[in-house]
Amino acid sequence: MTIAAGPAGVGRAKQKGPKGRSTAASIALHGTLAVASLIAVFPVVWLLLTSIKPRNAWDSATVTLFDHPNLGNYAFVLSQTKFLRWLVNTLIVAGATTVIGVLLAASTGYAVSRFRFPGFRSVMWMLLITQMFPVAILIVPLYNLMAGLGLINTFPGLMIAYLTTAVPFCAWMLKGYFDTIPVQIDEAGQVDGLTPFGTFWRLVLPLAKPGLAVAAFYSFITAWAEVAYATTFMTGDESYTLAVGMQSFVSEYRAEWGYMTASAVLIAIPAAVVFLLVQRHLVTGLTAGATKS
Amino acid sequence: MRRVISAVAAAAALALAVSACGSDDSPKSAAPATSAAPADVTGTVTWWDTSDATNEGPAFKELIADFEAKYPKIKVSYVNVPFGEAQNKFQTAAQAGSGAPDVIRAEVGWVAQFASLGYLAPLDGTPAVDNADDFLPGPASAGKYDGKTYAVPQVTDTLGLLYNKELLAKAGHNEPPKTFDELKQTALDVKSKTGVDGLTLNVDSYFLLPFIYGEGGDLLDIDSKKITVSSAQAVAGVQKVMDLISSSAAPKPTIKDSYVAAETAFKEGKTAMIFNGPWSMSDNLGGKVFKDKPDNLGVAPVPAGSVKAAGPTGGHTYAVYAGSGNLDASYLFVQYMDSAESQAKLAGKLGLLPTRASAYSLPDASGSPVVATWKSVMETAVSRPWIPEQGQLFQPLVEGYQDLVSGKESDVQKVMDGVAQKYQGLLKGWSL
Amino acid sequence: MAAQAVDGTVAGGGPARDQAALHRRPGGQGPVRRFIGRHWYAWALTAPVVIVTLVLVGYPLVRGVYLSLTDATEANVGRTIGMNVIPSTYEFVGLKNYTAALADPEFLATLGWTVLWTAVCVTLHYGLGLGLAILLNRPLRFRSFYRVLLVLPWAVPAFVSAFIWRYIFSAKYGVLNAMLNAAGLPAVAWLDDPAVAKISVIVVNVWLGVPFMMLAVLGGLQAIPGELYEAASMDGATPWQRFRYITLPGLRPVASTVVLLGTIWTFNQFAVIFLVTGGGPGTSTQILVTNAYRLAFTGIRDYAGSATWGLLILLILSAMTVIYRRALRRTGEAW
Structure with a gap:
């Protein structure tokens, strides 16, 4: 709670700039980051390279970097499967989960960060417990519940299932971020005559942007790539999400790795784009918001 | 449980x-x-x-x-x-x-x-x-x-025995092996005369069955409601497999993605024989050594053990x-x-x-x-035992098989006893 | 929450300070109205999540508790499907499922590995995530470029990553062994050897989990007021002292949360184990949750057995959380 005592409005730290760093330190810094980046990227690059090999080249014992590079796998996936349909389905589900998830998680996270109310501890525990009970065992009872509500094979059904995963996690995480925002900001809002909701919406949320960005991306990825719920709940191939549709390349004995890798690349691109969109908020955050107050 | x-x-x-x-x-x-x-x-x-x-x-x-x-x-x-x-x-x-x-x-x-x-x-x-x-x-x-x-x-x-006719011929065998002993000998000959592997195994319960059946064993005896997976016959069948590996007739098989590893080796001419089913034919015929020579791909019944030749x-x-x-x-x-x-x-x-x-x-x-x-x-x-629990029989068996291949366990009888014990948990009222 | 007053007004200092007093509506009379007036806002904010969670997770959980005390399987739970009527014949068996699970040597062996797996993964996640975040938090050329590359593993759907890694680890056509061979080194049985397979799944999970930790910590670092560092520098604090006395405490609100959630998350990390090794070779990489899945989803489903394992996992994690919370409280955190 050290920070809370500090003043509210602050500028970004001016730590030692690049000029203040020795050449050796620079090399070590860049070297470390370059190696880490290489490890992070390598599997993805390998995926990309495999996807531009011929359809059946993946299981050759002679491993090569390039093998007749072509886009045949992509052409097949885009033209011969319901890929685009599945893409739209996934965008709908993931988009809705992100927007609703972040709003719910932010309001809950703010409440548990700022207020001590009867039931506070129960809420904290409840959010945790939802993370503790294995999803694998929740699936069947949840399916029966959804069946009773007529939500099987519908987008809202799948979305609600994702929210049960994403919201508790994000709410907990956002509580951590809200805790770092000085409470004086809320008080200032009250003094300025803002409603409680106005304080939350106009003052606190903008300050929590980095946390919100992480929460948004987490919700998005949860919905974007989830397999277990989607496989069980979506019973018609018109309503498959990408993760489910991609599994149709894995048959009883064989996997069409050429097509799988091509669709994996196609699936990863939107996720990467979403990250690019949210990532700039990671660095602004407190600076941008705090200068206003 | x-x-x-x-x-x-x-x-x-x-x-x-x-x-x-x-x-x-x-x-x-x-x-x-x-x-x-x-x-x-x-x-x-x-x-x-x-x-x-x-x-x-x-x-x-x-x-x-x-x-x-x-x-x-x-x-x-x-x-x-x-x-x-x-x-x-x-x-x-x-x-x-x-x-x-x-x-x-x-x-x-x-x-x-x-x-x-x-x-x-x-x-x-x-x-x-x-x-x-x-x-x-x-x-x-x-x-x-x-x-x-x-x-x-x-x-x-x-399941049948799929073989690369050219490789077998080079090793001096114009006919596919008809018994487990011939299988071992043929594989060893291929290895010594051509340098490529003779036989590649797939570590999977289903692919273990021909060996167990061949020695007269089975997982269960339906009529007498007995669990026979640890019987002398079944153990002898698994022993045959382990002997193929320890004698280097078959290289130590890949455990993860075992099926694909065996298929790949066969299609690329890096092994002369594998066990597989009719579903794999188009995959095989698309492989390097069979693409232009479909006749090079031979199919024979699984080799016989001391009792019979049988596949599931x-x-x-x-x-x-x-x-x-x-x-x-x-x-x-x-x-x-x-x-x-x-x-x-x-x-x-x-x-x-x-x-x-x-x-x-x-x-x-x-x-x-x-x-x-x-x-x-x-x-x-x-025929396999068409009982409701049959789908649950393969997992304990493949885990035992993997333990034997990875070297975690070496005593076949002990492993099969362990499998039998798990079966007892699944099948109430069945005796060992 | 140690200092929580009976009427819920004041709770410690700092951000935990109760805001309800500020939000109180004017004109509240009797004690009930005052009580509601003080807390309506917090309740309203949490209500949607609480209600939905209670229905969607609470119901299965309560049902799980009930089933774990019976011998219910897919075969003896009553239902009617078209022309087929299956009567309900399962019975109450008390704690038999729990005693059976705890007496099962497989449970204890699996628990041991699950704990090791969680400890190693979370330590590496947080350690590497913190290290990279600190590097990325400096003014640095190509910073956004590094950040995008480093976060890529998170942008790739986890099931896709698991498949890529399985492919990379493949003994015969995998690129890792191909590189070893090219360098004249013997191939490694990445997924086929019980000990090596454990390391391999940890590698995959660390690769998957570090970007999230890195971003979470990065967000936390941004929230540490810069003048604390300036003041410390003026006082002649060494970089280590700044890290130890400013960075780490400043990160605590974020870190305590992500470590707790990361632990729970890793403990129940189903996808990596299931998709990369399938628990093999043998059962050597099986963790509690994949084993529970096996009970729940192979052949005729064992509702009672899987519920029992699920609740045992829940109990273990709850116990761990209580201990963690105590430790946090000692250092001044409160919830």
């Missing part, structure tokens, strides 16, 4: 064993397809196809188009559900009574389980069981449970969901999809082995090289 099998289910398993001996006991199909009713049947049939969506799906879709042309009032909703997901997905949907399809392509091992759980509609006396005498008794037995027919066989298969019966069936709202349309759909003509078409296009005797003589099927090659291999296929 403990599965309770009611006395009813146990009795059912016995009844199944009896009925499997003579499939003629089943009631004859009462409603021939030509009766007036079928043309008036309306509805939408949702079919979960579990075949390979990329390579096999299109042929099934063609059949569906023909069906819809013949029965314009019935619409078929085709959904390809990946094989690995289908069993679980069906179980979840079926028990909830919502989301399950009308018809499912069920693997032979799933039928007794689904039927015992009440998920399947009995088909006796419906159009779905059409000309039942025509079905081969082995595959047909997998569709029966508790004396009733719950599924009709779509395709049958078994596999395949798929059509089953109808008991909770379907379109039962009549579903029965007609199954009848059409499983007619001798449809089976022959699939045999011609995909090389699927028909389950109807009459289909083999239709030109589409008899012209298929895959069918011609595998027809004789099918004679070594033996």
Whole structure:
């Protein structure tokens, strides 16, 4: 709670700039980051390279970097499967989960960060417990519940299932971020005559942007790539999400790795784009918001 | 952890064993397809196809188009559900009574389980069981449970020995090995004379069965309700496999993705022999060493142990969901999809082995090289225990097999005793 | 929450300070109205999540508790499907499932590995995530470029990553062994040897989990007021002292949360184990949750057994959380 005592409005730290760093330190810094980046990227690059090999080249014992590079796998996936349909389905589900998830998680996270109310501890525990009970065992009872509500094979059904995963996690995480925002900001809002909701919406949320960005991306990825719920709940191939549709390349004995890798690349691109969109908020955050107050 | 099998289910398993001996006991199909009713049947049939969506799906879709042309009032909703997901997905949907399809392509091992759980509609006396005498008794037995027919066989298969003729000839063998001992010798010869591996094993329960059967063993003895997986015969079979590895006749097999590793080695000419089924033929023929020389690929029955040569019966069936709202349309759909003509078409296009005797003589099927090659291999296929718990038998066995191959365990008897113990947890009332 | 007053007004200092007093509506009379007036806002904010969670997770959880006290399987739970009527024949068996699970040597062996797996993964996640975040928090050329590359593993769907890694680890056609061979080194049985396979799945999970930790910590670092560092520099604090006395405490609100959630998350990390090794070779990489899945989803489903394992996992994690919370409280955190 050290920070809370500090003043509210602050500028970004001016730590030692690049000029203040020795050449050796620079090399070590860049070297470390370059190696880490290489490890992070390598599997993805390998995926990309495999996807531009011929359809059946993946299981050759002679491993090569390039093998007749072509886009045949992509052409097949885009033209011969319901890929685009599945893409739209996934965008709908993931988009809705992100927007609703972040709003719910932010309001809950703010409440548990700022207020001590009867039931506070129960809420904290409840959010945790939802993370503790294995999803694998929740699936069947949840399916029966959804069946009773007529939500099987519908987008809202799948979305609600994702929210049960994403919201508790994000709410907990956002509580951590809200805790770092000085409470004086809320008080200032009250003094300025803002409603409680106005304080939350106009003052606190903008300050929590980095946390919100992480929460948004987490919700998005949860919905974007989830397999277990989607496989069980979506019973018609018109309503498959990408993760489910991609599994149709894995048959009883064989996997069409050429097509799988091509669709994996196609699936990863939107996720990467979403990250690019949210990532700039990671660095602004407190600076941008705090200068206003 | 403990599965309770009611006395009813146990009795059912016995009844199944009896009925499997003579499939003629089943009631004859009462409603021939030509009766007036079928043309008036309306509805939408949702079919979960579990075949390979990329390579096999299109042929099934063609059949569906023909069906819809013949029965314009019935619409078929085709959904390809990946094989690995289908069993679980069906179980979840079926028990909830919502989301399950009308018809499912069920693997032979799933039928007794689904039927015992009440998920399947009995088909006796419906159009779905059409000309039942025509079905081969082995595959047909997998569709029966508790004396009733719950599924009709779509395709049958078994394991055979696939070999690279050139490599065997170079090692001085013009004929494929007929016994386990010859298998070992041939593999060693290939290794010493050509430098490539003689035999590549696939660490999988199903692929272990020919060795266990060959020595006269089996996982279970249905008649006496005995668990025989740790019997002297079964242990001898597994011992044969371990001997192939320790003698270097077969290299230490890959455990993860074992199937693909063996296939890859075979297709690229890095191994001379593998065990595999008819489903792998198109994959093999696309490989480096067979692409331009399809005749180089030999197929033989699995080699014999000291008792017999035998492979497991596999395949798929059509089953109808008991909770379907379109039962009549579903029965007609199954009848059409499983007619001798449809089976022959699939045999011609995909090389699927028909389950109807009459289909083999239709030109589409008899012209298929895959069918011609595998027809004789099918004679070594033996029935598996079609009991509800059969799907659970493979996991403990493969874990034991993996422990032996990875070197975590070396005592075959001890491992098989452990497997038997797990079976006892699954099968209440069975003795060791 | 140690200092929570009976009427819920004041709770410690700092951000935990109760805001309800500020939000109180004017004109509240009787004690009930005052009580509601004080807390309506917090309740309103949490209500949607609480209600939905209670229905969607609470119901299955309560049902799980009930089933774990019975011998229910897919075969003996009553239902009617079309023409087939299955009577309900399962019975109450008390704590038998729990005693059976705890007496099962497989449970204890699996628990041991699950704990090790969680500890190693979370330590590496947080350690590497913190290290990279600190590097990325400096003014640095190509900073956004590094950040995008480093976060890529998170942008790739986890099931896809698991498949890629399985492919990379493949003994015969995998790129890792191909590189070893090219360098004249013997191939490694990445997924086939019980000990090596454990390391391999940890590698995959660390690769998957570090980007999230890195971003979470990066967000936390941004929230540490810069003048604390300036003041410390003026006082002549060494970089280590700045890290130890400013960075780490400043990160605590974020870190305590992500470590707790990360632990729970890793403990129940189903996808990596299931998709990369499938628990093999043998059962050597099986963790509690994959084993529970096996009970729940192979053949005729064991509802009672899987519920028992699920609740045992829940109990273990709850116990761990209580201990963690105590430790946090000692250092001044409160919830």
